[in-house]
Amino acid sequence: VEEPPFDIRALRSDIENMISDKLELGPSLIRLAWHEAGSYDCFKKDGSPNSASMRFKPECMYAGNKGLEIPRKALEPLKKKYPQISYADLWVLAAYVAIEYMGGPEIPFSWGRVDAKDGSVCGPDGRLPDASKMQGHVREVFTRLGFNDQEAVALIGAHTCGECHIKFSGYDGPWTHDKNGFDNSFFTQLLEEDWVLNPKIEKLQLMDRATTKLMMLPTDVSLLLDPSYRKYVELYAKDNDRFNADFAKAFKKLTELGTKNLHKAPASGS
Numbered sequence: 001v002e003e004p005p006f007d008i009r010a011l012r013s014d015i016e017n018m019i020s021d022k023l024e025l026g027p028s029l030i031r032l033a034w035h036e037a038g039s040y041d042c043f044k045k046d047g048s049p050n051s052a053s054m055r056f057k058p059e060c061m062y063a064g065n066k067g068l069e070i071p072r073k074a075l076e077p078l079k080k081k082y083p084q085i086s087y088a089d090l091w092v093l094a095a096y097v098a099i100e101y102m103g104g105p106e107i108p109f110s111w112g113r114v115d116a117k118d119g120s121v122c123g124p125d126g127r128l129p130d131a132s133k134m135q136g137h138v139r140e141v142f143t144r145l146g147f148n149d150q151e152a153v154a155l156i157g158a159h160t161c162g163e164c165h166i167k168f169s170g171y172d173g174p175w176t177h178d179k180n181g182f183d184n185s186f187f188t189q190l191l192e193e194d195w196v197l198n199p200k201i202e203k204l205q206l207m208d209r210a211t212t213k214l215m216m217l218p219t220d221v222s223l224l225l226d227p228s229y230r231k232y233v234e235l236y237a238k239d240n241d242r243f244n245a246d247f248a249k250a251f252k253k254l255t256e257l258g259t260k261n262l263h264k265a266p267a268s269g270s
């Protein structure tokens with residue numbers, strides 16, 4: 001364990017306070033860290049993951065990153081208050097704090113990510129998953145990122161929190177009844193509800209027949225149609241501890257893609 005050059009205890013509590021003042025920030029911080037990493041190509045070793053390259057053009061203009069200027073702007077005052085942390089570390093730490101704050105697993109944080117200097121290192125557009133596609137596309141994207149089927153399903157379980165916004169993605173609504181809680185309910189809803197077409201939304205999305213308040217994306221329901229994916233949907237629906245443990249591992253791996261020489265920070269409770 002190595003103390004970072006910023007007061008990580010004070011910073012964690014500032015992030016927590018920011019989220020408790022504005023609950024919808026929590027899920028958006030998780031999505032920010034995911035999209036920053038999601039441009040990686042593990043075969044070409046490019047795409048500048050975990051470098052906060054999304055601050056720059058062209059990446060900040062990609063359609064898939066619409067709406068992420070909100071969590072990025074929200075973190076600016078903390079970057080000013082703790083200038084020794086890199087943006088790249090701050091985005092990841094904020095996501096970990098959000099996950100824990102909402103009741104998800106504690107993820108051991110390591111620091112030392114290096115910020116991109118400009119947009120020349122940004123990956124090409126089109127590397128983030130397209131929600132209108134099915135399991136073949138999901139597998140292609142997560143394989144390119146270096147994740148197997150189990151890890152992909154665990155990661156997509158992050159849709160337990162937050163919601164879709166018409167103005168950002170063209171999709172609308174939350175996946176679960178508690179959009180500010182983090183548990184395996186994405187998987188229990190996916191299995192238990194009867195998912196039917198939502199006729200009110202221009203894009204193709206599904207709603208639960210019972211309440212019509214919940215939504216699933218085509219990529220989400222495709223996890224039910226693919227036997228290798230479905231096996232893990234069923235496992236995580238049955239076992240919240242297993243989901244928490246597997247999500248923590250996969251999200252740590254995601255948020256360390258392309259990095260080197262990271263240092264273990266003191267645990268959040270210490």
Ligand code: HEM
Nearest residue numbers: 027028030031034129131155158162163164165168169219
């Ligand atoms: C939100 C697609 C995987 C975390 C969204 C939205 C879409 C989407 C369309 C709505 C954005 C908006 O309108 O604001 C997908 C697809 C995935 C995927 C197609 C893979 C097949 C993931 C992964 C994570 C994640 C791996 C994290 C580990 C989130 C979170 C939100 C979200 C937390 C809610 C954001 C908010 O409430 O502001 N996703 N996603 N997603 N996604 Fe995903």
Ligand code: CA
Nearest residue numbers: 036048049053
């Ligand atoms: Ca990046």
